[in-house]
Amino acid sequence: MKKNKPKFKQIIDAAVEVIAENGYHSSQVSKIAKKAGVADGTIYLYFKNKEDILVSLFQEKMGQFIEKIEQETTSKQSAEQKLLTLIQTHFEQLAADHHLAIVTQLELRQSNKELRQKINHVLKRYLNVIDQIVEEGVEEELFRSGLDRRLVRQMIFGTMDETVTNWVMKEQKYNIEEQAKEVHSLIVNGLARHDK
Template sequence: MRIHSGGPAIATPRNETRDKRRRILDAAVGVFAARGFYNARVSDIAREAGVADGTIYLYFKNKDDLLISLFEDRMEGIIAAFREKLTATDSARVRLRVFVETHLRMVADHPSLAEVLTVELRQSSKFMREYKAPKFQEYLGLLEEIVELGRQSGEFREDLDPRITKRVLFGALDEVSLYWVSTRRKPYSLERAAEEILSICASGVFSQQE
């Protein structure tokens, strides 16, 4: 999920630089998804982006840096889109539904990007061991805000720990997404998966006082 601004761009060196970087990132999504992170070569990405191999290194230190930059770039757009949708309601229950449905819809609508974000990122030891992933923490923060809102409003159980609950909820979304993108013959619809997750939330997360 990526928000692109419309309208013609004036040809300036800065715009040209941004355009090349964008082309490289867009090309990386397809190459990483098709070949896998380990098997993908910088030359493959350069060819797909229509740039020389050496041009990649003007923007990224190495393949790991490219993958991390791709993650940060795409997560920025995803978080902005989520925030816009979530602020349309004050209900924690509705916000949680919006979050779950939007997450899984993104996976269904952008399977190549979803494969990179759920599968290929785990193949980078640099990402898993060294990278702090501030954008991922911000994404989890959206879930934590929903849980805290629900506790305060009485919609969710008061004894929930938002720090733990956000990871439980994301874990469910991540596992469902990971299995779905990794399976050639899709075992279930993501719409059904969203309803199952929300049904579990109704039993374990939502307040039963209403």
């Protein structure tokens, strides 16, 4: 498997940097090759074409991203705790890698329909994790029954995604990790007062 070769990772890391710094449309293959310290042609020994770099980048980085979230969440007791951990880990990881945050939140969205579908395929695994936590929450009777699973998933993912995108667009000038608890609270409790 080529993925064990050092140049594969080398090129992907170079791609993340180059795309984060120059934007998607100014990220020529030659620029990525230069940053990776390989010849242009070498790129094509490890990737089918330019788009394949992006798909592989997303698979590689998101794979690790999701794995980390899976690890962190499974050990938690309740669905609520798991959800909080998921949000925290999601924010943490992107906060820890600014380049990756830019690439996933902004630059990678500038891709065509085909690439977008491949990206969505990778994301499915993440969405499954969310679904399971919701399922657990319902079983534990912490969450309401009768929730539309798809809508719930969209609320959770949409809220986190929008929150991260805004943070990236504000040039990451504030600490997003601090917001995990409040995001969690909003998702779990909504806007309404429940004390009356």
